[in-house]
Amino acid sequence: MRITAEATEKGVTEHSFTLDRPDEPVPGVLWLPEGASGPRPLVLLCHGGTQEKRAPNIVALGRRLVRHLDYAAVAIDCPHHGERMPEAERGMSREERRQAMRGRLFGEGRRATMERAMGDWTETLDAVSARPDVGVGPVGWWGLSMGCAFGVPFVSREPRVDAAVLGLAGWDESSPRAGFDELARNITVPVLFIVQWHDEVVRREHACNLFGLLGSERKTMHANPGRHVEVPLFERQAAEDFFAEHLGKVAEPAEAPAA
Amino acid sequence: MRITAEATEKGVTEHSFTLDRPDEPVPGVLWLPEGASGPRPLVLLCHGGTQEKRAPNIVALGRRLVRHLDYAAVAIDCPHHGERMPEAERGMSREERRQAMRGRLFGEGRRATMERAMGDWTETLDAVSARPDVGVGPVGWWGLSMGCAFGVPFVSREPRVDAAVLGLAGWDESSPRAGFDELARNITVPVLFIVQWHDEVVRREHACNLFGLLGSERKTMHANPGRHVEVPLFERQAAEDFFAEHLGKVAEPAEAPAA
Numbered sequence: 019m020r021i022t023a024e025a026t027e028k029g030v031t032e033h034s035f036t037l038d039r040p041d042e043p044v045p046g047v048l049w050l051p052e053g054a055s056g057p058r059p060l061v062l063l064c065h066g067g068t069q070e071k072r073a074p075n076i077v078a079l080g081r082r083l084v085r086h087l088d089y090a091a092v093a094i095d096c097p098h099h100g101e102r103m104p105e106a107e108r109g110m111s112r113e114e115r116r117q118a119m120r121g122r123l124f125g126e127g128r129r130a131t132m133e134r135a136m137g138d139w140t141e142t143l144d145a146v147s148a149r150p151d152v153g154v155g156p157v158g159w160w161g162l163s164m165g166c167a168f169g170v171p172f173v174s175r176e177p178r179v180d181a182a183v184l185g186l187a188g189w190d191e192s193s194p195r196a197g198f199d200e201l202a203r204n205i206t207v208p209v210l211f212i213v214q215w216h217d218e219v220v221r222r223e224h225a226c227n228l229f230g231l232l233g234s235e236r237k238t239m240h241a242n243p244g245r246h247v248e249v250p251l252f253e254r255q256a257a258e259d260f261f262a263e264h265l266g267k268v269a270e271p272a273e274a275p276a277a
Numbered sequence: 278m279r280i281t282a283e284a285t286e287k288g289v290t291e292h293s294f295t296l297d298r299p300d301e302p303v304p305g306v307l308w309l310p311e312g313a314s315g316p317r318p319l320v321l322l323c324h325g326g327t328q329e330k331r332a333p334n335i336v337a338l339g340r341r342l343v344r345h346l347d348y349a350a351v352a353i354d355c356p357h358h359g360e361r362m363p364e365a366e367r368g369m370s371r372e373e374r375r376q377a378m379r380g381r382l383f384g385e386g387r388r389a390t391m392e393r394a395m396g397d398w399t400e401t402l403d404a405v406s407a408r409p410d411v412g413v414g415p416v417g418w419w420g421l422s423m424g425c426a427f428g429v430p431f432v433s434r435e436p437r438v439d440a441a442v443l444g445l446a447g448w449d450e451s452s453p454r455a456g457f458d459e460l461a462r463n464i465t466v467p468v469l470f471i472v473q474w475h476d477e478v479v480r481r482e483h484a485c486n487l488f489g490l491l492g493s494e495r496k497t498m499h500a501n502p503g504r505h506v507e508v509p510l511f512e513r514q515a516a517e518d519f520f521a522e523h524l525g526k527v528a529e530p531a532e533a534p535a536a
Contacts, residue, residue: 213498215489226485229500230474238509239472239500241488250497252522263511 019145026052030084037094037141044138045101046094047071049080050151054090057153059265060146062139062179063093064161064168066186067123068112070100079160079254086258088268090152094142096168097134098122123164135168136175143178154178156265160257162186162212163219163246170228174201181264183257184232185212185239186246188224202231209234210260212249213241220246278404285311289343296353296400303397304360305353306330308339309410313349316412318524319405321398321438322352323420323427325445326382327371329359338419338513345517347527349411353401355427356393357381382423394427395434402437413437415524419516421445421471422478422505429487433460440523442516443491444471444498445505447483461490468493469519471508472500479505 022045023034029052037044051058061083063076071093080091095102098119107118122131147154159182161169166187173182182205189198209232213225229239242250281304282293288311296303310317320342322335330352339350354361357378366377381390406413418441420428425446432441441464448457468491472484488498501509 215498235502236509237502238511239474239498241498241500243494243496250495252497 019148028081028085030081037138037145039138039141042102044094044142045071046092046142047080048146048152049084049091051084051088054088054151056151056269057155058088058090058151058268059156059158059261060090060092060143060152061158061160061261061265062143063091064139064159064165064172065093065096065099066161066163066165067119068099068115069164070103071095072100075254079257082254082258083261087262089261089265090146092142092146094138096164097131097138132168132171136172139168139172140176143176147178156180158182158261158265159184160261162249166228170198170205171201173207174204179207181208181261183210183212183260184228185210185225186214186217186220186249188220188226188228190221190224190227199231202228203233206233206235208236208260208264209238210257211237211239212253213239214246214249215241215243217246278407287340287344289340296397296404298397298400301361303353303401304330305351305401306339307405307411308343308350310343310347313347313410315410315528316414317347317349317410317527318415318417318520319349319351319402319411320417320419320520320524321402322350323398323418323424323431324352324355324358325420325422325424326378327358327374328423329362330354331359334513338516341513341517342520346521348520348524349405351401351405353397355423356390356397391427391430395431398427398431399435402435406437415439417441417520417524418443419520421508425487429457429464430460432466433463438466440467440520442469442471442519443487444469444484445473445476445479445508447479447485447487449480449483449486458490461487462492465492465494467495467519467523468497469516470496470498471512472498473505473508474500474502476505 020036021033022036025032031050031052033048035046063080065073065076076093083089083091107115121127146152157178157180159169159173159179163186166184169182169184173179211229240253240256279295280292281295284291290309290311292307294305322339324332324335335352342348342350366374380386405411416437416439418428418432418438422445425443428443432438470488499512499515
């Protein structure tokens with residue numbers, strides 16, 4: 019994990035980094051309290067399709083977790099997104115990009131993209147946890163839409179994740195995804211699940227089906243009116259409260275003895 | 278409104294009262310901060326079927342709204358419940374009482390029971406608002422199950438209600454309730470709507486249908502696993518936060534000039 023830039027604003031230090039992975043470097047951002055030292059809970063922020071690591075909602079959530087809870091938060095560009103976007107797709111509209119990515123995200127290339135994203139996130143978690151200002155402690159996952167499509171397998175398989183905010187994604191029996199029902203059932207950590215009542219991208223029934231599949235004893239759905247990208251801002255507060263409840267507080271450093 | 282008893286515990290004064298209404302007196306409880314003076318937001322707590330004004334969840338919510346927010350909260354025995362229970366039903370099990378009440382609550386007697394409950398609540402609101410330690414200010418409604426069945430018409434028609442927690446109730450096109458769709462659509466105040474995913478009393482689809490009907494721009498559904506009466510305790514915190522957001526704070530009294 020190579021730090022490539024560092025900037026501090028209102029008590030939050032943003033570390034831009036690159037993770038040297040096979041085939042392709044993975045760029046990311048780590049948000050930490052200014053002058054942080056010692057371990058703290060960490061939240062992995064996985065952006066949605068066509069978004070990137072510095073999408074406004076990702077930056078806002080990362081900064082607020084640092085400012086309000088003293089947590090660490092990290093985001094990366096997922097495969098085919100942000101700095102990893104193919105040259106041919108730059109300058110396309112959101113809808114054009116959705117079309118261009120369709121095969122890679124939802125078609126034949128889906129499994130490869132998924133496995134690539136899993137590896138990127140595992141190495142990101144390894145690298146960030148190795149830092150003394152993050153450390154090995156409670157870990158949260160936040161991902162809606164594509165961030166939930168990646169989140170279901172990641173949270174299901176990664177024992178270091180303790181709580182997850184998921185949503186804006188789903189499927190049902192008529193659109194089976196090989197093995198995905200099983201992955202969802204294997205998730206047992208607390209989940210906050212976000213649904214948009216008038217979602218034009220993901221059918222409400224499909225999102226409800228995924229919520230029902232989750233194996234977690236503690237899972238809560240928050241559903242609001244509006245379209246796919248219209249999740250109300252107050253759900254940021256709900257996500258913050260949810261992580262605060264399940265990842266806990268930053269331990270106070272032991273007082274150094276007086277000289 | 279005749280106060281029949283008064284008791285204070287941990288800063289909360291509980292005023293037992295009787296409202297003299299035609300045909301039948303209505304007993305109720307008003308919770309206020311100890312030594313309260315001046316106006317404050319008020320929450321009407323409508324218990325569920327087979328419950329009563331001092332059901333544990335009603336008392337807990339009333340006390341917490343007083344202790345945490347300095348609000349007033351009021352509960353009454355709804356028709357056929359609590360002290361208004363017919364002699365013949367005393368000592369019956371919850372299920373036996375559900376059966377015994379079926380006709381009055383859901384059958385031919387439904388309209389009469391509903392209108393009676395509406396009148397009881399309107400007069401309760403009139404009487405409590407006339408007190409200087411409550412006053413005419415923001416009003417919330419909290420009612421699940423039967424408390425939602427009564428809440429839909431009450432909140433729809435009563436312009437003094439500013440926000441409502443509803444849920445654990447619903448219907449769909451195959452079980453039409455005359456005029457109820459219209460009442461639900463006419464609700465425009467913010468609503469927090471509670472759903473239990475494995476509700477054995479109210480079908481999930483029916484609850485979702487009612488949520489969809491509500492005319493409120495700001496409405497949020499919180500759904501959790503479990504049966505009808507297993508709403509998780511953390512939803513009490515959510516209800517408190519919701520009322521705090523929409524009913525606001527108690528105004529600080531103007532400082533009396535020094536003598």
